[in-house]
Amino acid sequence: MTTHTQATNLTRGHGIALFDQWTAIWNGELTLAARTLTPGFRIHFGGVSSADTDAFRGPAQLAAYIGEFRDRYPAPGLRYAVDGAPVVDPVTGYVVARWTVDVPDTAGATTTKSGIDMLAVAGDRIAEVWSVTGARRFAP
Numbered sequence: 001m002t003t004h005t006q007a008t009n010l011t012r013g014h015g016i017a018l019f020d021q022w023t024a025i026w027n028g029e030l031t032l033a034a035r036t037l038t039p040g041f042r043i044h045f046g047g048v049s050s051a052d053t054d055a056f057r058g059p060a061q062l063a064a065y066i067g068e069f070r071d072r073y074p075a076p077g078l079r080y081a082v083d084g085a086p087v088v089d090p091v092t093g094y095v096v097a098r099w100t101v102d103v104p105d106t107a108g109a110t111t112t113k114s115g116i117d118m119l120a121v122a123g124d125r126i127a128e129v130w131s132v133t134g135a136r137r138f139a140p
Contacts, residue, residue, distance in 0.1 A: 010121050015088030015095040018126055022119060023099065025063070026080045028070055033059035038127045046132035074104055083114065083138065095119040098138055114138040 021036040037059040045053055056062055070077055079102040086097035096118045103111045115133040119126045 009124075010088065010090040010093050010095075012088045012090075014124065015090075015119075015121065016086050018119060018121060019082060019086040019095050019097050019117075022117065022126060022129070023080050023082055026066060026078070026101075028066075028077065030063040030067055033063040033066075036126055037062065038122055038125045041125075041127060041129075043129045043131065046130070074106055076104065078103060093121045095121060100137060101133075112137045 018036065021032050025032050025036065039058050041056075041058050041062060043053055043056055043062060053065065056065065081100050083098040083100050086095050088095050096116065098114060098116050100112050100114050103113060105111070113134055114137045115131060117132075118130045120128040
């Protein structure tokens with residue numbers, strides 16, 4: 001794991017705002033990717049993915065992936081939310097938080113799953129993310 005020490009100007013408020021923007025991107029606000037992610041952005045998923053996401057570079061590739069991913073689900077679509085306050089470490093430049101996602105199916109039922117994302121911040125943007133999704137919701 002790389003330490004992003006160039007993020008020494010990271011504040012708690014900015015880390016929380018970045019996680020909120022990250023969540024908004026996953027909720028379909030794909031234009032936020034260009035101003036929230038670094039040009040060399042990378043993501044690493046802990047689970048199996050049908051796309052070679054380890055090869056993604058930059059905001060445009062991630063936004064395209066998220067758009068295609070969201071298109072697989074019926075309206076109203078996936079809904080992501082931060083679950084608790086993100087933990088912001090200004091020394092290392094990491095922001096970590098749990099999240100939930102409501103996943104609709106074609107019958108109109110919704111399943112809630114949980115995950116944890118760790119964001120590495122460089123400057124004022126997200127440079128790299130490690131993401132793990134669970135098959136069920138974390139206990140409160």
